[in-house]
Amino acid sequence: MFDIQKVTIDWAGRPLTLETGRLARQADGAVLATYGETTVLATAVAERTVRPGVDFFPLTVNYEEKYYAAGKIPGGFLKREGRPSEHETLTSRLIDRPIRPLFADGFKNETQVIATVLSYDMENQPDIVAMVAASAALTLSGVPFMGPIGAARVGLLNGELVLNPVLDEIGESALDLVVAGTGEAVLMVESEAQELSEEQMLEAVMFGHKGFQPVIDAIIELAEKAAKEPWELKPDESDRYAAEIRARAEAPLREAYQIAQKLPRLERIAEIKSEIINDLTPEDDDGTEKVLIASVFKALESEIVRGNILKTGKRIDGRDLRTVRPITAQVGVLPRAHGSALFTRGETQALCVTTLGTGDDEKFIDALEGNYKQHFMLHYNFPPYSVGETGRIGSPGRREIGHGKLAWRAIHPMLPPKEQFPYTVRVVSEITESNGSSSMATVCGASLSLMDAGVPLKRPVAGIAMGLIKEGDEFAVLSDILGDEDHLGDMDFKVAGTAQGVTSLQMDIKISGITEEIMKVALEQAKEGRMHILGEMAKALPEARAQMGEYAPKIQTISIPVDKIREVIGQGGSVVRSIVEETGAKIDIEDDGTVKVASANQESIDAAIKRIKEIASDPEIGEIYQGKVVKVMDFGAFVNFFGARDGLVHISQLADHRVKQTSDIVKEGDIVWVKLLGIDERGKVRLSMKAVDQETGKEIPRDTAQAS
Numbered sequence: 079m080f081d082i083q084k085v086t087i088d089w090a091g092r093p094l095t096l097e098t099g100r101l102a103r104q105a106d107g108a109v110l111a112t113y114g115e116t117t118v119l120a121t122a123v124a125e126r127t128v129r130p131g132v133d134f135f136p137l138t139v140n141y142e143e144k145y146y147a148a149g150k151i152p153g154g155f156l157k158r159e160g161r162p163s164e165h166e167t168l169t170s171r172l173i174d175r176p177i178r179p180l181f182a183d184g185f186k187n188e189t190q191v192i193a194t195v196l197s198y199d200m201e202n203q204p205d206i207v208a209m210v211a212a213s214a215a216l217t218l219s220g221v222p223f224m225g226p227i228g229a230a231r232v233g234l235l236n237g238e239l240v241l242n243p244v245l246d247e248i249g250e251s252a253l254d255l256v257v258a259g260t261g262e263a264v265l266m267v268e269s270e271a272q273e274l275s276e277e278q279m280l281e282a283v284m285f286g287h288k289g290f291q292p293v294i295d296a297i298i299e300l301a302e303k304a305a306k307e308p309w310e311l312k313p314d315e316s317d318r319y320a321a322e323i324r325a326r327a328e329a330p331l332r333e334a335y336q337i338a339q340k341l342p343r344l345e346r347i348a349e350i351k352s353e354i355i356n357d358l359t360p361e362d363d364d365g366t367e368k369v370l371i372a373s374v375f376k377a378l379e380s381e382i383v384r385g386n387i388l389k390t391g392k393r394i395d396g397r398d399l400r401t402v403r404p405i406t407a408q409v410g411v412l413p414r415a416h417g418s419a420l421f422t423r424g425e426t427q428a429l430c431v432t433t434l435g436t437g438d439d440e441k442f443i444d445a446l447e448g449n450y451k452q453h454f455m456l457h458y459n460f461p462p463y464s465v466g467e468t469g470r471i472g473s474p475g476r477r478e479i480g481h482g483k484l485a486w487r488a489i490h491p492m493l494p495p496k497e498q499f500p501y502t503v504r505v506v507s508e509i510t511e512s513n514g515s516s517s518m519a520t521v522c523g524a525s526l527s528l529m530d531a532g533v534p535l536k537r538p539v540a541g542i543a544m545g546l547i548k549e550g551d552e553f554a555v556l557s558d559i560l561g562d563e564d565h566l567g568d569m570d571f572k573v574a575g576t577a578q579g580v581t582s583l584q585m586d587i588k589i590s591g592i593t594e595e596i597m598k599v600a601l602e603q604a605k606e607g608r609m610h611i612l613g614e615m616a617k618a619l620p621e622a623r624a625q626m627g628e629y630a631p632k633i634q635t636i637s638i639p640v641d642k643i644r645e646v647i648g649q650g651g652s653v654v655r656s657i658v659e660e661t662g663a664k665i666d667i668e669d670d671g672t673v674k675v676a677s678a679n680q681e682s683i684d685a686a687i688k689r690i691k692e693i694a695s696d697p698e699i700g701e702i703y704q705g706k707v708v709k710v711m712d713f714g715a716f717v718n719f720f721g722a723r724d725g726l727v728h729i730s731q732l733a734d735h736r737v738k739q740t741s742d743i744v745k746e747g748d749i750v751w752v753k754l755l756g757i758d759e760r761g762k763v764r765l766s767m768k769a770v771d772q773e774t775g776k777e778i779p780r781d782t783a784q785a786s
Contacts, residue, residue, distance in 0.1 A: 083304040085296045089113070090230075090242040090289070092202065096214050096296055098304050106306065107219030111211035115199035117147075120211030122219040124189040124309075131365025133372055135181060136188040139174040141166050141208055147198040148446040164479055165445065169193075169205045171480050173212050176229070176258035176266040179588050182222035184314055189221065198446050201244040206231050209258060214297045220306035224590070226297040227265060228290030229258035232282045234274070239282055241289040245447060255279075255583070257286035261294050263591020270487040273537075273579030276601040284594055319358060319374045327354055327375060331382055338395045340425050340513045340561065341466055351375050380566045384547045387554050394562055395424075402542070402558040402607050407522070407618035409530040416630040417531025419618070421523035423558065423611075425513035427464075430523030432531040434630050435502040436676040437666035453496055455504045456489065458482035458520055464512040465561075481517040482507070485541075488521045488574035488582035489528070492536045499534060500633050500674050514560040515543030521574045521582075522615060529619050532626035539581060540611040541574030544600045548589065555600050557607045568592075573604035577612055631664070633676040634683050638694035640671045646693050653693065661686040692720050697763075699754050702770055702777060707748040715744050717765055719752050725763030727752060734768045734778075743767075751775045 082099040095112045102108035105121040143166055144159060145152045152158055162170070173193060181189075193208035209229035216223040233243035233251035240247065248254055255269035264287050271279065330350050337343035354375055359368045383394065391398055403424030412418040417432035440451040458481045462469030474482075485507065493503070505527060507520040518541035525539040545559035546569030556563055564570055568589045574582040585597075626632070638646060646667060647654050654665055663677040663686035675686045697703065697720045705719025714728040727750075732743045744750060744767075751770040757763050771778055 081304075083300060085300045085303075087292050087296045089292055092242075094210070094293065094296065096211075096300050098214075098218060098300065105215070105219075106221060107215035107217070109211045109214040109218065109300070110196075111207050111214065112197075113207045113210075114202040115197060116195075116202040116204050116207050117197035118193055118195050118204055118207045118211045120191065120193040120208060120215040122189070122191050122212070122215040122221065124187045124219070124221045126187070128186045129188070131369060132186050132188075133369040135178070135186055137174065137178055137181070137191070138189070139170045139177075139191045139193075139212070141169040141173060141193045141195075141205075143195045143198075143204070143446050145446065147195045147204075148200065150446070153444050163445075164483070167476055167479050168483055169208065171476055172205060172256065172266075172268060173209050175586050176209070176227050177212065177216060177223070177225065179265065179590065180224045180227065180260075182224065182311055184311065185222050187221075191216065195446070200447055201246075202242070203231065203245060203248075204446075206242065206256070210293055210297075214300060217297050217301045218305045220308050222309055222311055225260065226294055226301070227258050227260055228293040228297075229256065230286045230290040230293075231256050232286040232289070234271075234278075234282065239285045241286070253278075253282060255282050255286065257283050257290075259287055259290075260591055261291060263587075263593060264585070264597070265587045265591050267583055267585040269583045270490065271575075271580050271582065272491050273576055273581060275579055276605055279580050279583055280594070280597055280601055283597065315370060316374045316377070319371055320377075322358065323354060323371070323374050324378060326357075327351075327378060328382070331379060335379075335382055335386070335394055343394070343562075347379070383562065383566050384549065387547050387556070388549060388552055391554070393556065394560055399554055400557045400603060400606065402610055405611060405614040407526060407615050409526050409619045414629055415531075416627055417527045417529070417533070419523045419526035419530055421519050421526060421615075422511070423515075423519055423522075424560075425511055426516055426519050427509070427511035428516060428519040428523040429508045429510055430520065430527040431506050431508070432524075432527040432533065433504045433506075434531060434533075434626070435504065436631060436633065436664045437500075437502065437668075437674060438664060439502040439504070453502045454486070454490060454493055455502075456482050456486040456507070456520075456524060457504070458485060458507045458509070458517070460509045460512070460516065464509045464516070481520065484517050484572065484582060484584050485520040485524055485574075488539055488541055489524055489535075491581045492525075492539055492576065494534050494536070500635055501533075501631075503528070503533060512561070514558065514564060515541075515572065517541070518543050518572055518574065522611060526615060526619055529622040531630060532623045534622045537576040537578065538612060538615055538621070539574060539576055540608050540615060541572060541582070542604050542607040542611060544571040544573065544604050544607075545569060546571065546592065546596065546600070548592075548596070553596060555596070555603050557603055569596075569600075571597075571600050571604070573601065573608065575608060577609065629678060631676045631678050632680060632683060633674050634687065636673050636675070636687060636690065638671045638673055638690065640669075642694040643667060643669075643671060646673070646690055657686055657689045661689070665690070692723075697723065697754050699756055702751060702753050702775060704775065705750060705752050705765075707744045707746055707750060710740050710744060710746055712740065715740055717750060717752055719754075719765065723763065725752070725754070725765040727765045727767050731755075731764075731766040731768055753777060 084097045086095045092114045097110040102121045107122040195204045213226045217226040232255040233240040234253035252272040259265040334346040406422040408420045411420045415431050416434045419430050505524045509516040521541035545556035545563045545567040547554045548568050570586045572584045661682045663682040666674040703719040705717040708718045709716040752765040753769040755764040
């Protein structure tokens with residue numbers, strides 16, 4: 079019934095098994111990949127026909143984590159998996175980026191890849207397994223996919239590179255790098271690093287590339303057993319229009335690409351394109367010919383821009399290959415924000431705002447490996463007006479989530495430890511203009527806004543996007559790319575870091591891969607650009623402010639005995655709620671007895687800490703306390719003097735003279751000063767009022783009291 083085919087290899091000390099023929103047999107390609115005890119099912123399906131008028135390759139990648147994979151039941155009311163988490167969205171992008179450039183030119187059939195995590199062993203992370211499974215499924219499917227690709231994670235432990243470190247090792251690693259590519263070249267890199275050098279990053283990329291070669295061999299071996307017949311592609315018909323479009327559009331396009339400003343240039347190009355399409359499209363066209371004409375026009379655009387750069391070394395806006403566009407950086411641009419910065423580089427601009435909060439504001443994450451909290455968040459927004467367009471406004475898309483995470487990875491290694499800076503930190507980047515690398519503008523703006531808020535970053539962080547134009551063996555690496563250079567180029571290579579090293583590296587390739595030589599040139603050129611940008615940022619703010627702004631919350635941390643936590647919280651949280659209501663401060667109590675008290679008002683913090691200490695500590699004999707008379711009796715008065723603790727002031731201790739009735743001296747509600755005389759073995763507390771000056775709260779010397 080089942081025609082099961084398997085290939086098993088030893089990969090980084092653990093077995094990797096690729097299996098097909100048992101599950102999802104109606105998909106074009108289906109592979110069950112198991113690494114250790116982490117199992118992912120990847121399927122690939124493509125439509126047999128192309129929708130008329132489609133002018134792009136409609137590829138969708140969906141990565142799904144099923145909670146049963148880790149023996150968990152989902153949280154929430156519905157108790158089932160819902161909308162994709164941020165991690166699932168990022169992993170979907172991670173799979174998409176290296177496979178997209180390997181589909182044959184002209185293939186526009188709608189294609190969907192679904193990777194489902196079925197089992198997770200809490201050691202071998204499923205994202206790498208999903209990338210391998212997706213590559214294998216596409217290779218077996220018969221669709222025109224020029225793979226396979228391999229993928230691997232690289233860590234740096236004790237100065238040594240490690241292939242596919244397990245989950246616990248990642249937390250101790252100075253590097254978390256994912257690399258994917260073919261047997262010949264690298265296609266994609268995603269990483270977070272602890273200020274590593276360019277040489278170390280390049281070594282790690284090539285280490286990972288070498289490390290996944292056995293996986294590519296295993297996929298090829300499986301394909302030899304079970305691959306379907308390859309699809310036939312329709313012949314390229316662009317030659318029918320190439321000569322006429324060149325004759326009519328080449329000269330005006332060359333003139334248009336001499337316009338330095340983005341919007342006037344795009345308007346002129348759109349006019350030329352519209353005229354060509356209107357003149358050449360047949361009246362009975364169902365959209366197919368229009369798409370073909372547009373693709374030929376784009377190819378001519380690409381040839382002009384790329385040819386100019388390779389021949390002259392000059393770019394669309396007149397810059398040479400290495401020059402960064404003019405930079406303006408400002409901080410403190412929003413009066414009520416805890417920290418803010420406006421970073422402008424050419425026609426790209428990011429308004430970054432930092433908000434400081436307490437433990438109550440931490441982000442709760444329900445993940446396969448368990449629940450945890452995150453105290454640093456970075457959110458990126460890309461409104462349509464930033465590129466002079468109208469469009470949808472709503473929840474963030476995959477691109478916005480991806481760009482935000484890239485900036486998060488760049489900044490995260492430079493944040494102070496939570497023990498040193500006990501705040502929850504949120505940065506929001508609003509892209510107000512865009513013409514190339516708004517994600518790297520976000521890194522720069524976020525760094526400045528954090529320092530403006532008084533967050534003690536270890537060092538400022540800057541980022542730069544590099545591009546590539548490659549024709550044959552000839553290539554040019556471009557610093558600080560424009561939107562058109564990204565659109566018509568071969569590489570998007572983003573490097574972020576400090577003056578001491580790289581904190582994040584992301585690379586996407588639109589061609590079949592790049593060599594170690596090109597990456598080395600790009601990294602060296604990126605370092606030069608990054609140092610220049612850091613210098614421009616320093617003109618606005620060279621380091622974090624020593625004091626936080628007046629509107630930022632202040633947090634003080636104290637420690638109480640663990641056995642006193644219950645008393646501070648009270649039944650159902652009643653005690654801590656009353657402290658919050660009375661003082662206006664926020665209170666966060668951790669299991670180890672650490673208490674964080676936050677407020678924008680120092681008096682609120684002091685009042686809350688005083689109350690907490692009164693509850694969590696024991697009164698000392700001989701000390702003086704202020705208290706409130708809560709009950710008057712014939713034999714004396716009971717005074718609440720230390721949190722919830724009461725003590726008796728005997729009638730003989732009310733005053734330095736004979737007292738006939740307690741009510742002659744005090745009544746309920748009076749605020750009095752008392753001295754703690756002692757606590758007997760039954761816990762009864764003895765207090766004295768006559769030993770304390772009731773006006774000053776100071777102890778009356780014993781000889782003076784006796785003399786009087």
